[in-house]
Amino acid sequence: EDKVVQSPLSLVVHEGDTVTLNCSYEVTNFRSLLWYKQEKKAPTFLFMLTSSGIEKKSGRLSSILDKKELFSILNITATQTGDSAIYLCAVKNSGGSNYKLTFGKGTLLTVNP
Amino acid sequence: GAGVSQSPSNKVTEKGKDVELRCDPISGHTALYWYRQSLGQGLEFLIYFQGNSAPDKSGLPSDRFSAERTGGSVSTLTIQRTQQEDSAVYLCASSAGTLVDTQYFGPGTRLTVL
Numbered sequence: 053e054d055k056v057v058q059s060p061l062s063l064v065v066h067e068g069d070t071v072t073l074n075c076s077y078e079v080t081n082f083r084s085l086l087w088y089k090q091e092k093k094a095p096t097f098l099f100m101l102t103s104s105g106i107e108k109k110s111g112r113l114s115s116i117l118d119k120k121e122l123f124s125i126l127n128i129t130a131t132q133t134g135d136s137a138i139y140l141c142a143v144k145n146s147g148g149s150n151y152k153l154t155f156g157k158g159t160l161l162t163v164n165p
Numbered sequence: 166g167a168g169v170s171q172s173p174s175n176k177v178t179e180k181g182k183d184v185e186l187r188c189d190p191i192s193g194h195t196a197l198y199w200y201r202q203s204l205g206q207g208l209e210f211l212i213y214f215q216g217n218s219a220p221d222k223s224g225l226p227s228d229r230f231s232a233e234r235t236g237g238s239v240s241t242l243t244i245q246r247t248q249q250e251d252s253a254v255y256l257c258a259s260s261a262g263t264l265v266d267t268q269y270f271g272p273g274t275r276l277t278v279l
Contacts, residue, residue, distance in 0.1 A: 056207070084266045093254055093273035094169075095208075100266055140207065144266050151196060151215065152224070153268060155207035 054079040058141050058156035066164050069131050073159045075141035076123040083146040085124050086153065087115055090138040098126070098139075131163045167191075169271035171257050177277045178247055186242040186274045190259030197240050198260075198268060199232060203253040211255075214240060215262075247278045 055078040065071055077085065084102045088095035099108040101117035101124060108115050112131075117124045128135055138160050142153040170189045178184050190197050195216045200208040210224040214234040225231070229247075234240040244251055254275050258268040 086266065086268075088270075093256070093275065095256070095270045097267055097269065142208075151213050151221070152198065152210045153208070154210070155200075157205070157207040 054143055054145060054154040056141055056143055056154055056156035058139075058159050060159060061157065062160040062162070064162045064164065065131055067131060067133060069163075070127065070129045071131060071161065073126040073128075073139050073141075073161070074123065075125070075156060077141075077143045078122065079143045079145050079154070081146045082119065083144045085117055086142045086144070087124070087126050088140040088142065090140055090158070091136075095140055128161075131161075133163050133165055136161060136163045169257055169259055169269055171255075171271040171274050173274060174272060175275045175277075177279065179279050180249060181246055183243065183245045184247055184276065186244075186255050186276070188240045188242070188257030188271060190238065190240070190257070191269060193261070194259035194269075195237065195262050196260045196268075197234060198258045199240070199242050200256045200258065201226075201253045202256060202273075208256060211242070244276075247276075249278045252276055252278045 057076050059074045086100045087098040099115045104119040112129045115126045138158040140158045142155045172187045197214045199211040202208050212232045213221040229245045232242045254273045256270050256273040258270045260268045
């Protein structure tokens, strides 16, 4: 069974800080890893990673995947209060159940002014 | 539509009653998914529809849960004889197809069973 573990479970920082969120996984026939941001109820898509070592970047957010060590990190630089949210990591396999995402429990990020 | 929509946004019901939750996927998306998010937990897969194929119901937690998708578009998740442990946010997602990895989520329905 596929498994995703995120750390830390929660994190409180001040505006301007840089944060690193971690996601480790166990998956049979890895296909992709996805990051989502969940502010109220709807998770919104951030990144999809399929290849090791290639950084995906969007503004102050970036993410990278290590398929050898089976983990990904999500970095947020110069954090703002609007970054406060739950960040979800999910994996997809290329096997028989290659349509569903397996999610971690998420990291609750709180950015204080 | 511009995104996935769900209704109602909130539902409070009494234990033992039936509820129906609705999902309108993004226009043209053939794949539709239901997930459940309980307090402090990650998203738990419930059911998956792809085109006219038989749905994968392997994630449904009990036979009180069922879902259908009419005309390859709108989907309804039904929970019969609700229990307090059914309280959660029910999220629907759609994607352009099975091989398209990115799933786009709706705002969810927060179900509270008293």
